[in-house]
Structures are given as C-alpha cells and as structure tokens.
Amino acid sequence: DTAVSQTPKYLVTQMGNDKSIKCEQNLGHDTMYWYKQDSKKFLKIMFSYNNKELIINETVPNRFSPKSPDKAHLNLHINSLELGDSAVYFCASSSFGNEQFFGPGTRLTVL
C-alpha cells in the first residue's frame, strides 16, 4: 500500500482553467504539506496543515487554496491557472516535526 498517494500523476490543462490535486496518507500522521518543484529542481514549501489547521502558508498566489477535509487528506485547488504554475507538485506528511514522507508527485503542465 502506498503511504502517501497523489492523483493525478500527470495533469495537462489550458491557461485559465481551475484544477485540483488530491493527496492522501495512510500513515496516521498529523501534519501534511504541499511543495512545488520548479524546472531547476528546487523544492519550495507552499502549505502545511497540522490536525486540519493551516500552520505554514508561504507566499503563494491566492489562486492556490489548500483544503483538508480530515487529517488523512490535503487537497490543492488552483484557480485561473497560469503558465508559470507548470511544475511538479509534491504532497508530504509527517508526525509533527519528524521525518517527512513524500508522495510520487503530480506533474502539472499549463498550455
């Protein structure tokens, strides 16, 4: 069983569309994260949720909105997609402050 799973793995869409990426973890962790990895492979944290509460909200456009329906899920919704949003998005989870386990990533391509 996959510990941290993301869907979809690939997402190709037009500029201006709205899309969502789903993340689920079955590790019983209380903290989940979203990262963006650009073409230069630099991982940048976007959001972190602990027990369904937002604890980290880095400077990202408000077109990005995380939603955590429960401790095992943290979804990322993106409105009005732009070319610069093209990247690989990784979800991760951890027990608060401990090792993070990453999902396989979602490669988003905005045309």
Add this chain to the structure above:
Amino acid sequence: KNQVEQSPQSLIILEGKNCTLQCNYTVSPFSNLRWYKQDTGRGPVSLTIMTFSENTKSNGRYTATLDADTKQSSLHITASQLSDSASYICVVIYFASGGSYIPTFGRGTSLIVHP
C-alpha cells in the same frame, strides 16, 4: 535570512568511487538536519536525520556528518553504485514561534555515477 546552500551543484563520478556532498546553513533556531535522495521522477526519500547533538550518522553506504558550531553538514557516499545517481537534498528544520517546524530546503546536488 534562513538559507541552505549545497555544493557542488552537480557531480559526476565513476562507479565504485567515493564522494562527499556539502551543505552549509544559516537556519536558526536549529531543530534538525535531513538529507534526502530524490530519484528522477520520484518524490524525495529520507536518508538521515541529525539533531544538534549528533556528529555522525550512517545509513548503509551513506554517512552524514554535522558540525553545529560551523553550521555545516556533509554526506559521504562510499563505493558508489549506478543507483546512487540522483539529486541529494539537504533540509534544515527550525522551530518557529507558534510551535511549528519549518523546513528550509537546499537546491540539491545532482550526482551522476558512470559505469
């Protein structure tokens, strides 16, 4: 400003050789330092986690060192294998006000092992 700098940016070595990757940081207050391995097309996987009091930690052929005084860490890979070809990312965690742990990522070192 909290920063993590890694060197070299890329490295090519022959199979069987050893190599050392460097990580310097200015993150404070320090909680722990982690090395991750990221294979192409996959998410990062943790290799080692080191706290303030730990100087050396090994995981198979990977050995990480930490000098908290100089704020430097290294990852030494012994007897490299083709499967070691990957990006190695240094992450420093600091304990922020409000009780949250904030990870600061380096840009990674891209290692290529040639046969």
